[in-house]
Amino acid sequence: MTALTRRWRAAALLAGVALLLAACGGGSDTPTAEPGGDPNQPVTMTWWHNATADPGKSYYQSIADAYRQAHPNVTIEVQPLQNEQFSTKIPVALQSNDPPDIFQQWGGGQLADQVAAGKVQDLTEASRPWIGTLGPAVNNWQVDGRQYGIPYTFGIVGFWYNKSLFQKAGIGAPPATFEDLLGAVQKLKSAGVAAPIAIGSKDKWPDAFYWDYLALRLCSQDVMQRSATDYNFDDPCWTRAGDMVKQLIDAQPFQKGFLATPAQQGAGSSAGLLANGKAAMELMGHWNPGVMQSLTPDKKVPDGLGWFPFPAVSGGAGNPDAALGGGDGFSCSFKAPPACVDFLKFLVSVDNQKRFGELNIGLPVAEGSETAVADPNLKGLVEFRNQASYIQTYLDVAYATSVGQALNDAIAQQFAGQLDAAGVVEAVKSAAASR
């Protein structure tokens, strides 16, 4: 009897475990080709991108279909994922033995972490013949001078402004210097504009745009560039950036209750305030017209919207034509077949980039595709981008994630009056030390 019982018990447990394993299994066993294998061998690649809505979603699907037409041996499984899911899914997927072959890549410190862990393919040699056509933005997808990702869109941050409010306040030309900007704020206030500048401080990163840009104007290109690898913030320019941020905050240019204002959600957001004529300007990325459009009653980009670059700062070591920006790209994971980089080359070809530009969901990077950008404001923005002496990626992206987010938090605290300029530098130093 005891023997039977024991067998019973074992069988029951086994059944339970088997059920569980069956439930957990079901992963794909598609073999992936080893790099350097036969190029005509059938391969399947998975592609994770963040365009979950049209027109982006069908655009990517059509790119995958077109590539398959030209290369019948390559199957691409396209999987759109919500943007927010990437931050949790990518680390887990790269830890596993079955990561996506092609995945969304924002470059900077996160890419450096992935490269350090050996999870991303070095594309330097394979992309050498054509990477030059993608402009200066490609730097952001490099680690130690090697290319680990390919950008397909890149935009820069600047001031979006309401021309009629500027006119009403008697501001002739967009502010060219920081003093002009402060002057414009005063003029707008005297003209009865309650919120000269709209800002979405709830989200923290809009605060960081000011600090980042002032650092870019005050610090030399060399100091800026090195900070992303040596995390040295001893140069006085970093504290001066914070001092100037304070100067701006003290001028009280922002809307009432700006610390709780989101950047993009609803008519009460900073983009919504600008879109509905309640604020005169906002320092924001190239995507702002698209966001504003969705926040107006008639779903149109408001008339009289203008764009001007971040003003120059006298006595700063940085170039007035340097720009702060960021973009999207793709990387090939360590498991990806050689077709991956070939596919990315196809994705950023001039024709495909033109089609991307026409969709008005981002600014293409390939040389010759600028013509697809029709909006006059965006045309001016692309021109400034292409002629920039140096493009600095948003610091929260350029730095290791833990340092970048700590920096954003510290800047947000300065906007809330909880930290001074030196305190922000201290906070980023201590985050870098415990990185």
Place this chain on the structure above:
Amino acid sequence: MPGRKHAELALFVGPALVVYSMFVLLPIGLAFWYAMYRWNGIGPLTDFVGLDNYRRALQDPAFLGSIRHNAIIIVLSLTLQLPLALGLAVLLNARLRGRALLRTVVFAPFVLSEVITGVIWLLILQPDGLADRTLQAVGLGGLVQLWLADREIVLYTMFVVITWKYIGFAIILFLAGLQGIPRELAEAAEVDGASKPRVFRHITVPLLGPTIRVWAFLSIIGSLQLFDLIWIMTLGGPANASSTMATYMVDRGFRRYQFGYGSAVAVILFLISFGVSLAYQRLVLRRDTAGALTRMAG
């Protein structure tokens, strides 16, 4: 037949036990393990730091502030929500017209999802929003505040939203408890000349004791783990003024990619919740559960 009994036990408990171990016990164990490393989530665990993550967390003013915010929410819940919910429950237990409708109305917010609640209240509380305009319309314009942007006020604003959201649950529990109190007791007391307040104080409240104690337990645990509403409405800001242990944990773990450090925070949150639960079970709930268990064994 003990053999058969064991087989049945194995058959029915086995699968559940395996699932429980894999999805509850193992992750808890892993959190303890990760918490001893400095780890950005990618690559192998190599940078062993021992208890350093715990030390850093307990020295971080932002985390200590989060613990304090959780404690404030617990105290406010117990001192303000309890009398409010009790009063409303007694009111809704009385015979009055439209009682069913009123009960539904009071319970409705609890059924709403946290996201919808958060978005509705964001609209109500935005500057010059419904809350401000209502106050101005009734001549209380002087009370208008920057509800979510003022660091001194935001936590209390959040407490009001939390109360609005969860009070329906307390009321339903108390109503159920009130239904279980025999009417004869109150009637007998009234015959003996007891006033309404005395009946409430000496009959209703003591007999509602077990329900109140269970509600308080759920409220404390819920307050300790408070996350969704805060994350949607303030992201813990401005400048950490409304952060909780859970928002701090998600911020450090997933926004900053410090999974080792985030795990240490998770372990601290777990230990606090676990400690409070155990203490509460032993010190407060003992007589309630002891009675039940004794009856079952007997």
